[in-house]
Amino acid sequence: MRDYQKYATVLAVFATVLFAALLVAAFGMISLATNQDVIADRSAGPLVGPTMAAVVVVFVLVMLLALGVNTPPDQQRVAVGFSLAAGAGAFVLFLLTGAALVAFGSGDLVAGLVFAGAMIASPFAIAVGVLAFVVTLTYSVLLASHYGEHGRPLWPWERRGE
Template structure:
């Protein structure tokens, strides 16, 4: 990271990055929970009589917490703290775990589906990972002089994979 150079970012950029991070978090959560369900032979919610959408509502509440925490993390980074805010990362992981567990208790889940669940631990780990990735992308944007990553066909002066050139009028096949 450069010492005194800092690029500004808009609220829209930060909001878009938070949205992308939330999508990544949900994708990782679905994959991890699917793997755990396959390996353990049980679902994240298997208590009889629990409302079918309670899990989705609890995960949505945890996602809202993640979004709020990432916004706070962005403010910390933009105020000049360049190091990874470990407090935010731990708070987001612990907060996601507590939201799942308390939401599950309120929904009537058994204790092995809340406090003792590997699914809850996976949620906490994924929230922490997404917090670190969010910080890394935003810190790269704000505190480095590196240009925005581009696909090969976006770079000026380089031919794309199927562009016609004088040497190859038909393009690559």
């Protein structure tokens, strides 16, 4: 693994942790502001929401790794289109995961479709897409700005020869 791939991988892991933390914070703040539950359907069960969030977090990690590891540093650009695709993909995957879990849990495909229909305009699902877009865009900006740097940052006392 080359240095830029190591840098991109470590940065992707930190960006994914940031995305997960922002997701939890956004869900909490939206829930407080709107007086709504993230999963309004009580029959869905207690694991549907966390599973939906976990699947989206893994999706964002895979998208970040695909962007960072496969692109050499001299070809890194701010990837607005890729970030939009990541945000839209996270939004759709959030809905599909919830619909599949509800349909599987209840044994009724219509219940899953109704759940997805209720969640499609939810501020929680929209927050997932927006946060995935913002984190992916920030990741691409950091990768594009890292071009030309070599090695780790040095402390002032380590730069005696400069």
